[in-house]
Amino acid sequence: MEDLRGHARVLKELKLIDYGESPQFKGVELTELGKFITNLTIEDEPILAGEMVQTRSGAKPLGQLLKDLRRQVLHMIANAGSGHLGASLSIVDILAILYFMKMQHDPINPDWEERDRLVLSKGHAAPALYAVLSEAGYFPKEELTTLRELGGRLHGHPDTVTPGVDAKTGSLGQGLSMAVGMAYAAKLDKASHRVYVVIGDGELHEGQVWEAAMTAAHYGLDNIVTIIDRNKYQLTGTTEEVKGVEPIADKWRAFGWNVLNVNGHDHFAVLDALEVCEHTHGKPSVIIAATTKGKGVSFMEGNKFSRSVPNAAQLKQALEELDRR
Ligand SMILES: Cc1ncc(C[n+]2csc(CCOP(=O)(O)OP(=O)(O)O)c2C)c(N)n1
Incomplete structure (x- = not known):
């Protein structure tokens, strides 16, 4: 006692x-x-699920928005008959937090000079970005059904032809270099906008990432935040099987970056980390976000739906599971 x-x-x-x-x-x-x-301390709990966020169709709770985004990603890829489903579901939470809770941007004026920029360096996850941009109001929801259609605006990988897309990506390893250029230009212009770049953990295999990381630190680009989608898989296996990337945090620290580790599906933690980055001066920041590939649909989690497209029965099952959550 x-x-x-x-x-x-x-x-x-x-x-x-x-x-x-x-x-x-x-x-x-x-x-x-x-x-x-x-x-x-509640692992993976959607603490902010009830938080209202502004979408094109009015305010809705974050938890609801995330389910809608995942539904759209599923529909898009099933309808197109191709696409990287697991990689897209992996970053839905991160992109939603950036676009609906953090970034300064204006869907009515996509080219607004002072907007924060986002470079989706793991461009194969474009469906997640398109779902987010459409919900934010950059283009009509109906257009999502045109994913990967010839002549359409929603290419298999991001292209600036799509309203709201800031960089053409898809060839892995290049996005961070583009983001560094944007961040450096903002510094030269004494502009206050920030640059976010989302890269895959398998993408760390690309040498260009490290050249860009060195450059960002050299110029003290504290207006750039790299978010690593640490879902532990590459296309053909685990990142560690294909080519070991650990210790990721030590590597970025050695390159002169401020390093944060979060659970990439813990919305509060991601938001908090982004806030810390904003208050870190003189060096760039990297957030290593632990995520689950295929997150949100139990039978798609892991690498099973890295490239596979759900058939009609699987799509139905996935949508039903999202409804039950
Ligand atoms: C330069 C280059 N090489 C190969 C590919 C093919 N490719 C597409 S996705 C992918 C795996 C990427 O793994 P990761 O970065 O971990 O992203 P994940 O899909 O696991 O989220 C590869 C190798 C590519 N897009 N670009």
Whole structure:
């Protein structure tokens, strides 16, 4: 009992719990800070699921938006008959947080000079970006059915022909170089916008990534944030089987970057990390986001749907699972 009282006193001093010490004992309660810390420890819990975000069709809870985005990705790829499903589902949360909770941008004026930029360096995950851009209002939702159609605007890999797309990508390894150019240009122009770049963990196999990483650190580009989608898979196997990439954090640190590690499906943690990046001066930041390839549909998680397209039954099953969540 004495031990318990001792622990309680420490927790109270840390302002994690509160209780009355008068004879009228009022019970033990978590303080606001205590609730915050407790939430942080709930693995993979969509803490911000109820947070309202503004979409083209009005405000909706983040949790609802994420399900809608995943549904659209599934429909797009099933309809097109090709596409990288696992890679797209892997980054839905990250892109949604960037576009709906963090970045300064304007779907009515996609070329607004002061907008934050996003380079989807793992361009094969374009369906996730298209779903996000359409929800944000860059182009009509109906256009999503034209993914990979000849003459259409939604190419298999991002192209600036699509409203809202800032860089043509798809050949892995090049996006960070483009982002570094954009960030450096912003510095020269004394502009305040920021540049975000999403790269794959298998993409780290490309030598150009490291050349760009060195350049960003050399110029002290604190207006760039690289987000590594650390889903542990490449196209044909795990990143470690194909060519080991660990220790990722040490490598980026050695290249002069500020390094943060988060669970890429923990919305609060991602937002928090982005906030830390904004307040880091004199060096670029990288967020290593631990994710699950195929996230959101249990039987698609892992590398099974790296390139496979769901058939009608699988699509139905996936959509039903999303409905039940
Ligand atoms: C330069 C280049 N080589 C090969 C490819 C083919 N390719 C498309 S996706 C992919 C795997 C990428 O793995 P990763 O970066 O881990 O992304 P994930 O799909 O796992 O999210 C490869 C090799 C490519 N797009 N570009």
